[in-house]
Amino acid sequence: MSKNITPYKDSELGKKEQVTQMFDTISGKYDNLNRVISFGIDIKWRNKVLKIVSDKKPQTVLDIATGTGDLAILMTKTSATKIIGLDISVGMLDVGKQKIQHLNLTDKIEMVLGDSENIPYSDNYFDAITVAFGVRNFETLEKGLSEILRVLKPGGVFVILETSVPTRFPFKQGYHFYTKNILPLIGKLFSKDKVAYSYLSESASVFPHGEALNNILRKVGFIDVKHAPQTFGAATIYSASKN
Numbered sequence: 001m002s003k004n005i006t007p008y009k010d011s012e013l014g015k016k017e018q019v020t021q022m023f024d025t026i027s028g029k030y031d032n033l034n035r036v037i038s039f040g041i042d043i044k045w046r047n048k049v050l051k052i053v054s055d056k057k058p059q060t061v062l063d064i065a066t067g068t069g070d071l072a073i074l075m076t077k078t079s080a081t082k083i084i085g086l087d088i089s090v091g092m093l094d095v096g097k098q099k100i101q102h103l104n105l106t107d108k109i110e111m112v113l114g115d116s117e118n119i120p121y122s123d124n125y126f127d128a129i130t131v132a133f134g135v136r137n138f139e140t141l142e143k144g145l146s147e148i149l150r151v152l153k154p155g156g157v158f159v160i161l162e163t164s165v166p167t168r169f170p171f172k173q174g175y176h177f178y179t180k181n182i183l184p185l186i187g188k189l190f191s192k193d194k195v196a197y198s199y200l201s202e203s204a205s206v207f208p209h210g211e212a213l214n215n216i217l218r219k220v221g222f223i224d225v226k227h228a229p230q231t232f233g234a235a236t237i238y239s240a241s242k243n
Helices: 015-037 041-054 070-077 090-102 141-151 171-190 194-206 211-220
Strands: 060-064 082-087 109-113 126-132 152-163 223-230 235-241
Touching: 015 041, 015 090, 015 171, 041 070, 041 126, 041 152, 041 223, 041 235, 060 070, 070 082, 070 090, 070 109, 070 126, 082 090, 090 109, 126 141, 141 152, 141 211, 171 194, 211 223, 211 235
Parallel strands: 060 082, 060 126, 082 109, 126 152
Antiparallel strands: 152 235, 223 235
16 A cells, blocks of 8 residues: 655645645646656656557547646547546646647547546546556545546556656666755755655655556456556556456
8 A cells, every 4th residue: 555645744634635735836837847857758658658548549538637738638649539637736727728728629628627536427438547647646546546447448448657666776776866866956946835846756755666556456456457667667657457
């Protein structure tokens, strides 16, 4: 199980409310931050997610924790005729809606305010579901994954892109130095909310990855569970299906 790390240690709010507050605060800087933190490699990772989803030729796609809509926008390159971006942060959704309008994609993508642990769609609704850098923000991981399983069609594909921790020398040592010393400095440049960037680093370091997350997916009920480490293990792509 994952440790329930929260952004604001002295807050009386629950994790879900804290995560919402955090992303509302940093929404305007989030896209630029992503590019800088990952040196732009996150674009390559997202394209690999696109390939997995495209191969399934989906008609309906749900992108959970869509944020500013980067992955939802990428999903327009699939065969999907209906793409939903779901997020709990109004601030992130507002930025995403502006991007979608600028790209003239409002007829293909709908941005919806909602919670991954209470998805506002019926059982067996989506052909494909994606989450990029979002599952570690779930308040209750297994509850969120169970909801995803519920709304996924039998035979549909579920793809997670999430940060992970390299395990081999020297990448493990380099990763820890970067997240402890460099990432906080980047955070200070992008936002006054220093807490947010400490949380992003800390939550990634304790979140289950590799076979540990595979086992949780299987426990919830997913089948055909696979994972593929990316860039020496700095991120991992997981895929799974439903009976």
